[in-house]
Amino acid sequence: MQPRPVYPSRPFVWGHRGTRALAPENTLPAFDVAVTHRLDGVELDVQLTADGVVAVMHDQELERTTDGRGWLGALTWEELQRLDAGSWFGPQFAGTRVPSFAAVLEHLPASMWVNVEIKNAPHAYPGLVEKVAALLREHGRAGRAVITSFDHTCLAQARAVAPEILRAPLYAARLEEPWLLAERYGAYGLHVHSDYVLPGDVQAIRARDLMVNAWAVGSRETMRRVIEAGATGFTLDDPRWAEGIV
Ligand code: G3P
Numbered sequence: 001m002q003p004r005p006v007y008p009s010r011p012f013v014w015g016h017r018g019t020r021a022l023a024p025e026n027t028l029p030a031f032d033v034a035v036t037h038r039l040d041g042v043e044l045d046v047q048l049t050a051d052g053v054v055a056v057m058h059d060q061e062l063e064r065t066t067d068g069r070g071w072l073g074a075l076t077w078e079e080l081q082r083l084d085a086g087s088w089f090g091p092q093f094a095g096t097r098v099p100s101f102a103a104v105l106e107h108l109p110a111s112m113w114v115n116v117e118i119k120n121a122p123h124a125y126p127g128l129v130e131k132v133a134a135l136l137r138e139h140g141r142a143g144r145a146v147i148t149s150f151d152h153t154c155l156a157q158a159r160a161v162a163p164e165i166l167r168a169p170l171y172a173a174r175l176e177e178p179w180l181l182a183e184r185y186g187a188y189g190l191h192v193h194s195d196y197v198l199p200g201d202v203q204a205i206r207a208r209d210l211m212v213n214a215w216a217v218g219s220r221e222t223m224r225r226v227i228e229a230g231a232t233g234f235t236l237d238d239p240r241w242a243e244g245i246v
C-alpha cells in the first residue's frame with residue numbers, strides 16, 4: 001500500500017479539467033482559474049499525439065473542444081498546435097491551444113497537486129503511462145501527483161514504472177468490497193463516481209486507511225453530499241463552490 005499524501009484537515013479540492021465551468025477545459029486559462037481560486041490541485045486528461053507528445057485533452061475526438069476533426073492520436077504535435085481549443089467556450093478564449101503535459105507542469109505553481117487521468121479508450125496509447133511518469137519526475141512533480149485511469153491496466157503499469165507516484169483506480173459502480181481494488185494495485189485510495197460515495201462504504205474504505213476522492217461533482221449539492229458522506233477529497237467543476245472550504 002502507498003503512503004498517504006499529507007492532506008489538509010479538510011477535504012482535498014481538485015479542479016476538474018482545470019476548472020471546466022469557467023474556462024475551456026484542460027487549457028492553461030482553466031488551470032490559471034484553479035490557481036486563482038487556491039484549489040489544492042487540478043485534474044487533467046492526457047493522450048499521445050502521433051509523434052509521441054503527451055497532450056492534455058479530454059475527448060479522444062477533436063470536434064467538441066477544438067476546430068479540428070477526427071482522432072487526436074492521428075495528428076502530430078505540430079498539427080495539433082494549429083487547432084483552436086478555446087473558441088468553442090467563448091470568443092475571449094480564441095486562439096487558446098491544446099497544451100502539452102510538460103507545459104502544464106511547467107506552468108503550475110510547485111505547490112499544486114496534479115491528478116493525471118490516462119485516457120486510454122477507445123484508442124489505447126502504448127507508452128503513455130511511462131511518458132507521464134518520466135515527465136512528472138523530470139519536472140519535480142512526482143511527489144505531488146496521482147495517476148488515475150478507468151483502464152486499470154494503466155495502474156499496474158504505473159506501479160511497475162513509478163512505484164513512488166500515487167495511483168488510484170477510477171470507477172463508476174457500487175463495488176462490494178471496494179478496498180480490494182485499491183489493494184490490488186497498491187493504490188493510495190479510490191476515485192469514485194459521486195453517485196457511489198455512500199457513507200457506509202466510505203467508512204469501510206477509510207477503515208482500511210485508504211482515501212476516497214469523489215468525482216462527477218457537478219453541483220454544490222453533490223459537493224455537500226460527498227463531504228457529508230466522508231469523502232477525503234473531490235473533483236469539482238466550478239471552483240466558486242469551494243469558497244469557504246479551501
Ligand atoms: O476524475 C475523474 C473524472 O475526470 C472522470 O471523468 O469524463 O471527466 O474524465 P471525465
Ligand code: CA
Pocket residue numbers: 017043044045117
Ligand atoms: Ca478526467
